[in-house]
Amino acid sequence: MATILVIGGNFAGLTSALEIKRRLKNQDHRVVVISNHENFLFVPSLIWIPFREREIEDISLPLRPILETHGVEFLLATATKILAEESKVETTSGTYEYDYLVIATGPSLDYSLPGLGPKTGYTQCVCTPNDALAIRDRFDQFVEHPGPAVIGAAPGAGCTGAAYEFLFNFEYNLRKRGVRDRVELTWITPEPFLGHFGIGGIKGAAPMLHKFFDSLHIRYIENADLVEVTKDELRLRDGTALPFSFSMIMPPFLGQEVVRNSPGVGNAKGYVPVHDTYQHKTYPNIFAAGIAVDVPVPFVTPVAVGVPKTGYPADEAGKTVGENIARLVNDNVDLKSRPFAKIPGLCVMDAGHKEVIIVSNHLMKPREFAAIIPNPIYDEGKRLFEKYFLWKTKHGYSYLP
Numbered sequence: 552m553a554t555i556l557v558i559g560g561n562f563a564g565l566t567s568a569l570e571i572k573r574r575l576k577n578q579d580h581r582v583v584v585i586s587n588h589e590n591f592l593f594v595p596s597l598i599w600i601p602f603r604e605r606e607i608e609d610i611s612l613p614l615r616p617i618l619e620t621h622g623v624e625f626l627l628a629t630a631t632k633i634l635a636e637e638s639k640v641e642t643t644s645g646t647y648e649y650d651y652l653v654i655a656t657g658p659s660l661d662y663s664l665p666g667l668g669p670k671t672g673y674t675q676c677v678c679t680p681n682d683a684l685a686i687r688d689r690f691d692q693f694v695e696h697p698g699p700a701v702i703g704a705a706p707g708a709g710c711t712g713a714a715y716e717f718l719f720n721f722e723y724n725l726r727k728r729g730v731r732d733r734v735e736l737t738w739i740t741p742e743p744f745l746g747h748f749g750i751g752g753i754k755g756a757a758p759m760l761h762k763f764f765d766s767l768h769i770r771y772i773e774n775a776d777l778v779e780v781t782k783d784e785l786r787l788r789d790g791t792a793l794p795f796s797f798s799m800i801m802p803p804f805l806g807q808e809v810v811r812n813s814p815g816v817g818n819a820k821g822y823v824p825v826h827d828t829y830q831h832k833t834y835p836n837i838f839a840a841g842i843a844v845d846v847p848v849p850f851v852t853p854v855a856v857g858v859p860k861t862g863y864p865a866d867e868a869g870k871t872v873g874e875n876i877a878r879l880v881n882d883n884v885d886l887k888s889r890p891f892a893k894i895p896g897l898c899v900m901d902a903g904h905k906e907v908i909i910v911s912n913h914l915m916k917p918r919e920f921a922a923i924i925p926n927p928i929y930d931e932g933k934r935l936f937e938k939y940f941l942w943k944t945k946h947g948y949s950y951l952p
């Protein structure tokens with residue numbers, strides 16, 4: 552009997568665990584998810600939390616029943632160290648041995664830039680439930696006393712798409728609250744051009760975003776190299792100082808502490824180096840999926856831009872990991888290869904009561920097909936996607952797209 556541990560129970564971890572168990576159906580193997588959260592969280596809908604369009608409960612599902620219904624065990628604990636040479640994981644609830652390990656721990660947020668972030672700095676962040684909730688009061692205060700606002704992403708940030716979504720929702724809600732004309736709104740981005748998105752751009756994205764920005768009167772600064780935030784000013788390397796009363800800046804991501812604490816498992820940033828099979832480059836019984844995976848940036852830009860490891864590739868990698876571990880457990884060493892860059896791109900970007908759908912045959916260039924299409928029916932696509940994904944997750948249908 553093999554024991555397979557999966558650290559992390561969100562997009563990549565949940566899919567991996569359910570797929571391993573599904574593919575090893577009727578075989579007597581243990582699959583255990585170790586997660587420090589008892590719920591699955593549909594992270595993409597966090598952008599609506601600050602504007603009270605969602606509550607955290609609306610986008611959360613309890614993990615234990617989903618997993619146990621499908622024969623997967625659940626351990627509510629934080630993994631603190633991976634002892635790769637001994638095939639063991641230390642957690643806040645004991646040490647566990649494994650035959651195979653999946654690392655699906657997602658990102659931690661890098662607030663090392665002076666003044667960045669809601670706890671030790673002055674900018675808001677929409678990446679975690681608590682931080683997204685905290686923006687509600689800040690936004691209410693801002694509406695009472697409007698002033699300049701700066702939204703954007705710090706150098707190295709990979710999740711620029713979510714920052715764009717926040718920008719357009721922020722702008723839309725200022726209009727709804729009747730104060731848009733009292734706010735000078737600026738977007739700063741490390742991208743070399745609008746719509747680069749950390750994937751080298753998509754045909755048609757830059758002109759479309761230019762139109763949005765012009766019609767909504769949003770000033771923008773490309774190649775913005777943010778170096779410091781003070782109580783009331785964002786400072787760029789070229790000396791530009793941007794005063795603000797409200798600011799949301801997407802930070803760069805790092806791998807999780809458990810990976811950074813485990814010698815030989817991750818690189819300097821805490822990401823796990825894997826082959827195109829998602830198998831660890833040094834330890835063949837370790838796999839990784841989702842944001843935990845090391846994806847080298849395939850382009851050079853004047854200011855560092857990270858690669859977005861979005862939900863669809865996290866889910867696809869989880870499926871590949873599930874298939875490959877099931878093969879190894881059954882002594883089949885012919886593993887499936889699914890290079891990250893060649894996974895199709897599929898993303899719906901909410902643009903504040905309207906949205907655009909981004910599709911491509913490959914996430915990264917070269918691509919044979921790529922398009923950005925405005926949705927004629929407001930922003931219903933992302934809302935439908937949320938409902939579909941929560942339905943699929945609740946029923947544990949990990950094999951569905």
Ligand SMILES: Cc1cc2nc3c(=O)[nH]c(=O)nc-3n(C[C@H](O)[C@H](O)[C@H](O)COP(=O)(O)OP(=O)(O)OC[C@H]3O[C@@H](n4cnc5c(N)ncnc54)[C@H](O)[C@@H]3O)c2cc1C
Pocket residue numbers: 558559560561562563564585586587588594595596597598628629630631655656657658677678679710713807809840841842843860861862863865897898899900
């Ligand atoms: C605001 C925002 C909006 C986004 N919008 C979109 C979008 O519209 N479309 C899209 O495709 N993608 C979007 N993304 C990206 C998407 O959320 C990620 O791709 C996805 O969450 C990655 O899945 P993951 O499983 O790798 O990581 P996560 O979803 O972060 O899951 C990792 C899990 O591991 C747990 N964990 C971490 N460390 C430990 C530990 N030591 N022990 C135990 N458990 C641990 C965490 O608590 C978490 O539950 C967005 C991201 C953000 C932040």
